[in-house]
Amino acid sequence: MQIGLVGKPSCGKSSFFKAATLIDVKITGIPFCTIEPNVGIGYITTDCVCKKYGVKCNPQNSICKDGKRFIPVKLIDVAGLVPGAHEGRGLGNKFLDDLRQASVLIHIVDCSGTRDAEGKITTNYDPSFDVEFLEKEIDLWFAGVIKRAIEKFARISTSSKSDLIQVLTENLSGLGITKEHISLALEKSSIGNVERFANVIRRISKPIVIAANKIDLKSSQENFEKLKEKYKDLLIIPTSAEAEIALKKASEKGLIEYLPGDDFKILDQSRLDEEQRKGLETIKNEVIKKYGSAGVQECLNKAxxxxxxxxxxxPVADINKLSDKKGNVLPDAFLVKNGTTLKEFAFSIHSEIGERFIGGLEAKTKRKLGADYTLKNNDVIEILFKR
Ligand SMILES: Nc1nc2c(ncn2[C@@H]2O[C@H](COP(=O)(O)OP(=O)(O)O)[C@@H](O)[C@H]2O)c(=O)[nH]1
Ligand SMILES: [Mg+2]
Known part of the structure; x- marks a missing residue:
């Protein structure tokens, strides 16, 4: 799964990316400093089931720290998008292309009001304009692709719905849009109004979470309240990418105890210099006390x-030992769509396991499970298949 980070130039995309991945990327405040997208691994956090089962786990592709499981996801930091991006302004077409495979977008909004729509320094800028223009640019980009698909459909002179779905699927698959997305969108809207249809399908295939960024600044805090008031149906999470970077760095140096998404604790006051002490105090007072956390982790988790x-x-190879064949306890934690059946899950692990699928066993109840069993959050599952 891929999460796309989007927003206008200098809103803090690269900072958010760095905060989430700890990969050193260019952060400048100069618009368009990122041209090639940065791709990296960030982590989704959840309470690991090792606590519930009273075992010590031994993760293979994820991390468990103090009972918190860190599950990797791919993050992509795309160059800044400006109004007119769908027509190619500011290399917009190329940048939009970089988002094709994202399943969900985090729109980083500079809430401070100190940057205009192009990322240039200004005062009293209203960030709600960004919320609207960015969504519109993506919708118009989708609309362009959909229009071409509809023209193609018109040429093959059929009016069957399944042919329409077929043509749309072929033409939109490059945008990470599936047949299921299209069927769902056609239930809600007709293709008669292309722009509306584009909006519906974009909401389904690339929903947006808003990161109200730079929340450490006073002007951002006022603008954040206004945004929440104005867009009651949007998920808006206050974030300070800069604070998250500082906390992770301080934690790496052993200066503080910090699990992403939580509060932090200073380990030894005497090891902090004046600048560090002041910085941490500001983060505590302006960010943690007001919003609970630096927000970056919450944003990823909510997405x-x-x-x-x-x-x-x-998934495990043995529900009694909760381990794989090599004895690693709770080795894997998989993110799957709610509603996934056991057999679909088997296929997603490996096509061969899917093809040889017999059934499954659940660790807590030791119950046998059939192909149609719907997976539940925190299930520990052994899949049975013909060897
Ligand atoms: N105060 C504050 N500044 C931030 C925050 N995040 C980013 N910035 C600053 O905003 C400017 C642009 O950041 P950058 O990550 O390069 O933005 P991008 O162009 O969207 O990738 C830099 O000067 C950052 O230091 C934040 O949470 N708080
Ligand atoms: Mg950047």
Missing amino acids: VFSVLDYIVVY
Whole structure:
């Protein structure tokens, strides 16, 4: 699964990316400093089931720290988008292309009001304009592709709905849009109004979470309240990418105890210099006390669990030992779409396991499970298949 980070130039995309991945990327405040997208691994966090089962786990492709499981996801930091991007302004077409495979977008909004729509320094800028223009640019980009697909459909002179779905699927698959997305969108809207249809299908295939960024600044805090008031149906999470970077750095140096998404604790006051002490104090007072956390982790988690409606499933080779064949306890944590059946899950692990699928066993109840069993959050599952 891929999460796309989008927003106008200098809103803090690269900072958010760095905060989430700890990959050193260019952060400048100069618009268009990122041209090639940065791709990296960030983590979704959840309470690991090791606590519930009273075992010490031994993750292979994820991390468990103090009972918190860190599950990797791919993040993509795309260059800044400006009004007119869908027509190619500011290399907009290329940048939009970089977003094709994203399942969900985090729109980083500079809430401070100190940057205009192009990322240039200004005062009293209203960030709600960004919320609207960015969504519109993506919708218009979708609309362009959909229009071409509809023209193609008109040429093959048929009016059957399944042919329409077929043509749309072929033409839109490059945008990460599936047949299911298209069927769902056609239930809600007709293709008669292309722009509306584009909006509906974009909401389904690339929903947006808003990161109200730079929340450490006073002007951002006022603008954040206004945004929440204005867009009651949007998920808006206050973030300070800069604070998250500072906390992770301080934690790496052993200066503080910090798990992403939580509060932090200073380990030894005497090891901090004056600048560090002041910085941490500001983060505590302006960010943590007011909003609970630096927000970056919450944004990633909400994107996956609330917006995409994913759950976590732990496949094992032996439900009694809760381990794989090599004895690693709770080795894997998989993110799967809520509603996934056991057999679909088997296929997603490996096509061969899917083809040889017999059934499954659930660790807590030791119950036998059939192909149609719907996976639940935190299930520990052994899949049975013909050897
Ligand atoms: N105060 C504050 N500044 C930030 C925050 N995030 C980013 N910035 C600053 O905003 C400017 C642009 O950041 P950058 O990550 O390069 O933005 P991008 O162009 O969207 O990738 C830089 O000067 C950052 O230091 C934040 O959370 N708080
Ligand atoms: Mg950047």
